[in-house]
Amino acid sequence: MKPQKPNTIDDYIEVFPETVQEKLRQLRETIQAAAPEATEKISYQMPTFYLNGNLVHFAAFKNHIGFYPTPSAIEQFKEALSVYQQGKGSVQFPINEALPLDLITEMVKARVFENQSKAEAKNHYPAKKNKNFEHQAATKEKLIILGTGNAAVTKCYNTCFAIQKNEEFFLVDTGGGNGILTQLEKAEISLDQIHEIFISHEHTDHLLGIIWLIRMISARMKSGSYQGNLNIYCHTELKKTIVIIVKLTIPDKFVKMIGDRILFHQVKDGKVREILGYPVTFFDIRSTKAKQFGFSLKLESGKKLVFLGDEPYREHEYDYAYQADWLLHEAFCRYADRDQFLPYEKDHTTVKEACEIAETLEVANLILYHTEDSNLAKRAVLYQQEGSGYYQGNLYVPDDLAVFDL
């Protein structure tokens, strides 16, 4: 029996037709020969070679083999690669053409050299317990996907995520209940590291986890283990909803923390708030179902991360989403499965449309989530296959608890 989900490169390769398998093996051997010290693993659901960090990834699609040697190698080999379709960190080799093995060898060697140089530079300047040095050290910025499912899922958690900046986390939505505590624990995020939470809208699958967080964090405030305030960002009507549910469901001694150390901050269309030191511009997504906000956040590196809530992109969001480095977009199911899951009836969209949008908006990295959960084991591979026909950038279909370096 085939494994449910690839754990090794062998597992990954064996699900494809024989002709594709042959190409993938050839590619794998070429990489092995160019980087004999690299180890193999599956990362982002793709075959990955690792040496002083990720070296290269590859993946098979219907019409091409995607090769991901990072943006620096794409830049370095720009001329030789000009005959192929490219993304910021990726290149597509048509499935019906011979792989350019010499060029692949050169790119892999360049990546080995690059990672080695970085590792040596690190060893040369070992991290000292020196305040000044730490101050200059690069900011740790990560995206932790806590849940990837739509409202009605049972096999994964509802869509929510955290943006990490050094030791602090900005939580975006909280899923539908107590499961948020499980997801945070699995992600090794302590409640003491969460002081900023944004709730996009009132639907249960985004909202109800906040009740648990308020309960648990206010208990920690009372016991003295939680430092500082908890800031909750949402629109005014949503604040009322949250406070009502809190009052009806958790003990008074905890409710008292609201207004004292649990503070609500109103989000408004087009208004900027500073969260974890990031400028975060909130915008009304103009949902026809329930008032909902998205945001555009500027990372320390200057990169733009854009969250569109759980509904498809709308034209008025263009300025926020155009040329996003990271776009988080919902995709209810594959376009191929639309008759089965009826995404449009729920104001949701499919992989195809989300990818078309990202292509039009010139997005570098697209993350799809808020999906149905009938085939999680194959979700990433199937969605990638469909999406790659419409989008040239880096497409990710993460599982719950996936982590991205921003």
Ligand SMILES: [Zn+2]
């Ligand atoms: Zn939702």
